[in-house]
Amino acid sequence: MPVRGGRWEGFWELRARQLQRQLQAKEERIVELETENALLHLKLAESWEVTRRDRRAETHALLGEQMPRRGHSLSALTRLCRAAQKLKQEMEALQSSSRGLLQSYQEEHWDCLSEIVQAVQTAQLHRETLPRAWPAEAGRLEQSLRDVTERWQRELQERRRLQEALAELKGNIRVHCRIRPLLPFDDKAQEPVSQNSSVSRGVVHAVDDETVLVECNRPGHPLINKTYTFERVYGPAESQRAVFEDVCPLLTSFLDGYNVCIMAYGQTGSGKSFTMLGPHCQEEPALPSEPRGDTGIIPRAAAELFRLISEDASRSPEVDVSIVEVYNNDIFDLLANDSCRVASGVKRQVLPTQQGRKAVCGLTYQSVRSAAQFLTLVGGGLQLRAKQPTAVHAESSRSHLVITVTLATATSPRGRSGRPSSPALQSDRSASTEPCRPGSRLPATGRRQNPPVPPRTRGHRLRRAALDTLGQVRATLQLVDLAGSECAGECGEPAPGWPGLGAPTGGVPQCPLSLAPPSWHRFSTEAQSVSPPRCPAGSRQCHRLSWGDVQ
Numbered sequence: 111m112p113v114r115g116g117r118w119e120g121f122w123e124l125r126a127r128q129l130q131r132q133l134q135a136k137e138e139r140i141v142e143l144e145t146e147n148a149l150l151h152l153k154l155a156e157s158w159e160v161t162r163r164d165r166r167a168e169t170h171a172l173l174g175e176q177m178p179r180r181g182h183s184l185s186a187l188t189r190l191c192r193a194a195q196k197l198k199q200e201m202e203a204l205q206s207s208s209r210g211l212l213q214s215y216q217e218e219h220w221d222c223l224s225e226i227v228q229a230v231q232t233a234q235l236h237r238e239t240l241p242r243a244w245p246a247e248a249g250r251l252e253q254s255l256r257d258v259t260e261r262w263q264r265e266l267q268e269r270r271r272l273q274e275a276l277a278e279l280k281g282n283i284r285v286h287c288r289i290r291p292l293l294p295f296d297d298k299a300q301e302p303v304s305q306n307s308s309v310s311r312g313v314v315h316a317v318d319d320e321t322v323l324v325e326c327n328r329p330g331h332p333l334i335n336k337t338y339t340f341e342r343v344y345g346p347a348e349s350q351r352a353v354f355e356d357v358c359p360l361l362t363s364f365l366d367g368y369n370v371c372i373m374a375y376g377q378t379g380s381g382k383s384f385t386m387l388g389p390h391c392q393e394e395p396a397l398p399s400e401p402r403g404d405t406g407i408i409p410r411a412a413a414e415l416f417r418l419i420s421e422d423a424s425r426s427p428e429v430d431v432s433i434v435e436v437y438n439n440d441i442f443d444l445l446a447n448d449s450c451r452v453a454s455g456v457k458r459q460v461l462p463t464q465q466g467r468k469a470v471c472g473l474t475y476q477s478v479r480s481a482a483q484f485l486t487l488v489g490g491g492l493q494l495r496a497k498q499p500t501a502v503h504a505e506s507s508r509s510h511l512v513i514t515v516t517l518a519t520a521t522s523p524r525g526r527s528g529r530p531s532s533p534a535l536q537s538d539r540s541a542s543t544e545p546c547r548p549g550s551r552l553p554a555t556g557r558r559q560n561p562p563v564p565p566r567t568r569g570h571r572l573r574r575a576a577l578d579t580l581g582q583v584r585a586t587l588q589l590v591d592l593a594g595s596e597c598a599g600e601c602g603e604p605a606p607g608w609p610g611l612g613a614p615t616g617g618v619p620q621c622p623l624s625l626a627p628p629s630w631h632r633f634s635t636e637a638q639s640v641s642p643p644r645c646p647a648g649s650r651q652c653h654r655l656s657w658g659d660v661q
């Protein structure tokens with residue numbers, strides 16, 4: 111502690127100076143610090159500026175990278191928004207339509223329910239009233255059914271009567287004549303004998319639907335024009351369809367139980383096979399199951415037959431087919447297999463049956479259910495058929511071809527479908543079903559026989575009426591393509607099928623088979639080109655004439 115008086119004053123003076131110094135030092139320090147602070151502020155400001163600049167640069171860089179992405183995201187977002195909006199709209203539409211549907215279902219449901227309730231009520235009412243009313247109603251229905259059936263039977267009989275009358279008017283045996291067009295091979299055949307020209311000229315003309323004119327122009331003789339009349343004449347331009355249309359009604363008759371035979375005959379190359387089968391060759395004998403422009407009678411008949419059968423499902427008859435070839439007086443079963451199980455045409459014999467008729471013994475019948483099946487069999491048979499080129503044409507059939515279709519419906523008390531029964535019921539169903547008498551001799555061939563004409567007597571009508579009650583239909587349809595009748599001189603050689611079988615020029619050749627039973631048959635032949643008068647030597651043109659169709 112400073113001493114009181116002078117000492118204290120020095121002390122305080124010292125102390126003041128000390129403090130002044132300290133103050134000064136502090137003030138200096140403050141100035142220093144302030145300067146330092148200002149410097150620091152400056153540095154800070156500089157640093158801030160740098161940092162801000164860096165950040166801005168970074169941000170710019172970042173923005174530069176992200177902008178396209180953001181653009182994509184934005185457009186995707188817009189699309190999504192739009193899709194979501196569309197979905198929303200669709201959902202709304204769906205909701206409203208389902209509401210509508212629900213409402214309509216509910217209404218329907220209520221309608222059905224009320225109908226059911228009504229039906230139940232009506233049923234209940236009926237249950238109470240029917241036991242009293244149903245016998246009368248059933249009786250009424252039965253009566254009307256009887257009336258309708260009777261009317262139907264009457265109409266059916268009327269149709270048959272009319273068809274029969276028409277057939278009678280047209281003739282039970284009808285001969286139609288077809289003149290084929292001149293073909294290139296006619297010129298070839300002409301060459302050796304024609305001195306003036308190698309170009310064929312038609313000498314057979316269809317004057318009208320029933321008349322044929324033949325120019326008989328023999329060297330050294332005056333020209334004679336001959337006319338022949340037929341039930342129908344087809345000119346060279348007439349189509350296969352036109353020819354078939356005339357024989358088509360016979361298939362209805364066949365289903366009614368009439369035996370039918372459609373036979374083509376005429377000289378070689380005149381177009382018998384073309385008319386019956388259509389264009390075909392042995393290498394490719396398949397026949398079209400659907401009729402085409404130039405399809406012949408047989409494929410068309412098959413299609414029509416099965417079409418008619420399908421029209422009446424209740425009828426469903428059994429259809430059997432046999433195919434026979436007659437060649438050189440021998441009969442071959444073209445559907446039979448030999449011992450090696452190969453279809454090669456097995457030889458058969460014609461023997462008398464126990465009923466005293468003639469029949470091909472052991473003939474093969476195959477059941478068919480469609481036109482295609484039928485035509486496959488025919489195609490197979492054609493492959494086996496004997497052919498040989500002649501001077502007239504290369505694909506000449508050397509044999510008779512007989513295709514037999516047998517139709518049989520089951521017996522029922524009133525007929526299977528109520529239809530009248532077959533007038534041909536008693537005819538052969540198939541030769542193979544009739545036992546042949548062993549040791550019988552073959553019938554003599556070579557004799558001419560007139561084709562059997564069905565008698566239309568009162569007795570036959572009665573017989574048919576009696577058969578009607580059995581309600582069974584059984585009939586045969588025979589489709590025959592005969593070998594050509596020909597002039598040996600013109601064709602280069604006699605046809606092997608002809609010796610002993612019949613007249614070589616014109617006329618119906620004798621076939622050892624009975625083509626149709628003697629009664630209640632329709633016998634129809636469609637033929638092509640045959641020489642009506644004897645062929646004058648060297649005038650081939652007169653042979654381009656045809657006739658056929660017998661009913």
Ligand SMILES: Nc1ncnc2c1ncn2[C@@H]1O[C@H](COP(=O)(O)OP(=O)(O)OP(=O)(O)O)[C@@H](O)[C@H]1O
Nearest residue numbers: 290291377378379380381382383384506507593594
């Ligand atoms: N109307 C026709 N239109 C066109 N070509 C036909 C006609 N008729 C027959 N032909 C043709 O004439 C040729 C001989 O016909 P097809 O084979 O039918 O005669 P065919 O009388 O059966 O002879 P063959 O008795 O010798 O067997 C065949 O090439 C056939 O295509």
